[in-house]
Amino acid sequence: MIAFVLAIILFLVGLYGILVKRNLIKIVIGLMIMEYAINLFFALVGYREGGTAPIVSEGLGDKILFVDPLPQALVLTAIVIGLGTTALLVSFAVRIYEKYDTLDVRKIRKLRG
């Protein structure tokens, strides 16, 4: 139970980073923290008390309690999606620095209205 609350607190830390911080890179880091917090939360959803890793190997016997493998597969996919998003964001931040010469979000405001 406490682990779920901590994951949500991590999510809120990431949200704080996106909303409040002014440096582009810090916004990107805030988004990354949000995504990792969600992945953590999702992996925790699959936990069963007293279960082992869900892989059939030798010497295990019958009637073993496994943890739920479905969230693990989904979290793997979500991590890779997060990787793709982060790579794209960071390369955009690099390009914006070359064009605008600043990383301050308040100064990057050519579009308005």
Place this chain on the structure above:
Amino acid sequence: MSLIPLFVVVPLGAAFLTPIFSKVWKGFPDWMGNLASGFLMGLSLWVLRFSGDTLVYYAGGWEPMDGIPVGIAMVLDGLTVMMLLIVNVVGFLVTIYSIKYMTHYTDKGKYYTLFLLMMAGLNGVLLAGDMFNLFVFLEITAIASYALVAFGVEAEELEASFKYQVLGGAASAIILLGIAIFYQLTGTLNMADASRVLVDVGGSPAVLFVGTLFLVGFSLKAALMPFHAWLPDAHPSAPAPISAMLSGVVIKVLGVYVLIRIFFNVFGTALLPPVLTIFLVLGTLSMVVGGFLALGQKDFKRLLAYSSISQIGYVMFALGLGTPLGILGGLFHLMNHAAFKSLLFLNAGAVVYNTDNRDMEKMGGLSQRMPVTGTTSLIGSLSISGIPPLGGFWSKLIIVLAAVESGHYILAGVAILASIVTLAYYLKVQKLVFFGGLKKVYEGLKEVPVFMCFSMIVLAILSLGLGVLLIPQLRGVVLDPAVKVVAGGIEYAKMVLGG
């Protein structure tokens, strides 16, 4: 039956082949992109014959055991068939348009790769039968569109795309949190199975929380009013064919379609009354504020972007009424808006292709030199404002009638007011850009190339004539099955899992 995965398989294969061969033969991306999207358009017209039933395809051959689905399910029902038609037809016309338009940008190979990935993602979202597949294809579409918005790497485009990415990324994180809690509540990810479980769980606080998370996340993707901040920057900065795809197709599939699927078919009556009220409120807000903000714009494409917010507000307003007539109006307006908004963005693209700027006050009298663009733009503008007998009039009429029928007289009046405001700003566009005196600097302009004209003419014919879909024979093919799926609500589970 095994045609269903082809919607995703063909664009993915074409997208993966294009980087390999685009260095060998310069024309390969064009041929591959257009063949793939042409094939998809033909396939989507072919599956119209199945529009009455619900077809389910289990990937990998994992059939349900004891009535519980265990595999990845791809579902094709009435609503999906209608949306597939919209996505693939507009996609094909946009790829034809891009053959000539993208010569102004670098590297067509990368453009077609990203575009085909976006098409694969859109088709995947429409066909997904379970929540996580929906999420994965949603992310594929979103990431491809982030890269496409900033395709010509100017300063403004990068800034717009960055804003779009951060907001879209936050929306995706919220959606994933919703899916995680959803999985813990229902124990399954399959949408049909989950809707059965949710009937028992009812209106507990956890279900309300998940509903709120999904509402916030997908409204961000659909650019409903409080969450619309990325749209007026992202849609103008993209290259014109991508703006047409984004405004005409992507915000509908990623936002409106998924909202319909989740709140009408999965959550059903457990959450429906408060959700309908929220749709009504947000839709009215988008309609009115989007329309008024569009009045003051000087940039052609930015005005069209605010107009998109307004029209999607119409659709959500109609869906929020909850009656079958309202749902018919909303879905029909969705279809119409895809036709005329894509047409208007392609027109804006033709103007930019020739004159290289988007400021309307610097243009004038362009329809003397570009007759096809001018005429199609006029047809599109009249249709979106709701002038009879063009297509847009019928859908707006049905929406207003549905509002009157369910007793929201004031809101019906607001809808008519928003329609008048729409007419006002489109007349302003026509006057400033196409009519009036021709400026000296534009004396030497010629009409845009044939491929671009072809797409615009076809879309203009569609904007003119989509009203024919209300004739009972044709309505039974496309619109009625879609309305039946949405109004049927939790019947979706019975149709997918077979009773």
Place this chain on the structure above:
Amino acid sequence: MMGMTLIVKRITQLMAPSLFLLGIYVVLHGHLTPGGGFAGGVLISGCFVLMVLAYGSEEVKSEARKWRASFSESLGIFLFWFLAILGLIQGSYFFFNVIAKVNPGLPNHLFSAGIIPLCNIAIGVEVGAALFAIFITLAILRVGEKL
């Protein structure tokens, strides 16, 4: 980006092949132990990144190297697509485990589970090449250079 001192270069020469071998092991045993395509691919790309960090970026700036990373990525993912299609071509389902129907294999052996190890290999190649291409683009190329 400059390379590092002689000691680092020598140690990297010893370590990088073991890292590469570990990555290949994780990829190939994806159906028996945790890991599989993604994790193994990250390890493989880590080996290449380690080499670039130790030896400096001048080695990587040649055109052929850059194009090879991009090409291997496209080839890897195309191979994965092709494996998924095999089911459709044969007349049964998409992503069907065509090899397992013909030759099931025994549990806990390396040559079993049909199509899954081949998919893991394709994903390992793709992820390794993709991460290395991202690293080259972000850390080495400057404005105006192309990949």
